[in-house]
Amino acid sequence: MRIIFMGTPEFAVASLDALLNAGEEVVAVITAPDKPAGRGQKLQQSAVKVYAAARGIPILQPEKLRDPQFLNDLKSFEADLQVVVAFRMLPEVVWSMPPLGTVNLHASLLPHYRGAAPINHAVINGETESGVSTFLLQHEIDTGNILFSQKVTIGPDDTAGDLHDQLMTVGAGLLVKTVKALAAGKITPIPQERLAGDAVLKHAPKIFKEDGKIDWHRPVDEVHNLIRGLSPYPTAYTELDGHPLKIFRSVKERTSVSHPIGTYYTDGMTFLKFACPDGYIDVRDVQLAGKKRMDIRAFLRGYRPRSVTIFT
Incomplete structure (x- = not known):
């Protein structure tokens, strides 16, 4: 399949690397614009951009995801599938573009810990296990039908950084599994409501300094x-x-x-x-x-x- 990959931080690089090593055809990468950082305010490239540039993959860095020029460029790649790992919220005009839709990798066992900081909140709440989930994007954030999930254990003294590194690796493998299953037509999406049952959902909102x-x-x-x-x-x-x-x-x-x-x-x-x-x-x-x-x-x-x- 022709795949467009969307991501920004180091967490996403592992997934992009895994897709390429698995022989998948990534025709373009969408990542955040370069931003000034540090005392000198020099422009800094995202980890995904650095990786993609080194491998000669076309890169798009839109300021606005509804920009007509960006949408035309995106459509020109004629992707079968889009993959999102640690990127920003997508408008429907973007996530609905490919025939197979858009798959997101999320660092929790959905439907629990929807939101911007699932790794942090799982550890803060003293969870003994977490995991990763792949799902199809739809209107409400992090609510799409689940494709696959995989659990990991959280040790009593593991930090968010420890869990991040573990999920980064496990998530990359799960994403490859998901893409290959979609290509083969051997996957049945499961509504999150069915998985939630009567459970009270735990959430993972953005964390601020005062927290x-x-x-x-x-x-x-x-x-x-x-x-x-x-x-x-x-x-x-x-x-x-x-x-x-x-x-x-x-x-x-x-x-x-x-x-x-x-x-x-x-x-x-x-x-x-x-x-x-x-x-x-x-x-x-x-x-x-x-x-x-x-x-x-x-x-x-x-x-x-x-x-x-x-x-x-």
Whole structure:
């Protein structure tokens, strides 16, 4: 089949690479426009663009997906199928164009965790499993009929970054399976409503910076899950002696608490622990504002926090 691939970040590159390695014909790639980034505000290409350019695949970078010139260019490729991995919301005039429609790879076990941040929310909610799903796009976002899905296990200390890397690989394989099944006509789409049954659906809305602020009055399990669910980005954070502190990894200790909730204590060399109502968060990987990310021992060698600080 003639396939048009749509995607932007590194997560999507794995799927594009898998399709090409499987012998599929990707006739064009649609990705985000180059954007200024960094202190110098130099134009930065998306990971998908860099990969596609290296392989000589035609690239389109529309500012607006309803632009008549873009739609004409898209139609000229005469694709049988479009594949979307970590791209933006498509208008119907785009997703309905190919004869076989448009397939989306989503990083959750749909219908649960529809939305922009399924990986983060699965970890924040303490799920023990997640997965990937392929489905056909329709009007409402992330609601199309399911083609295939595959589960993965989430470890008790896995971060969103760990789960991202796992789903990136599993998802690439599932997408190849989906494309080959569509080409062979050996697939029966399943309405998400049938899979949902009477279950209360869990959602995955976009995460904002303020969502990462740690409330030390929450149970130690919830705080630990927030830290790992926002690591490495956008990162959970607190304050240390009045300075913003990002926390990337932690270990939870369920135990009786001998320090006021919302305080920390340390030996100044090997550990830094924050008190919650039912235990401590032992932080292991941190970054102070204006400094590099480092493990806690390296951090304490260069910083001398007070023995106890009360947070309001």
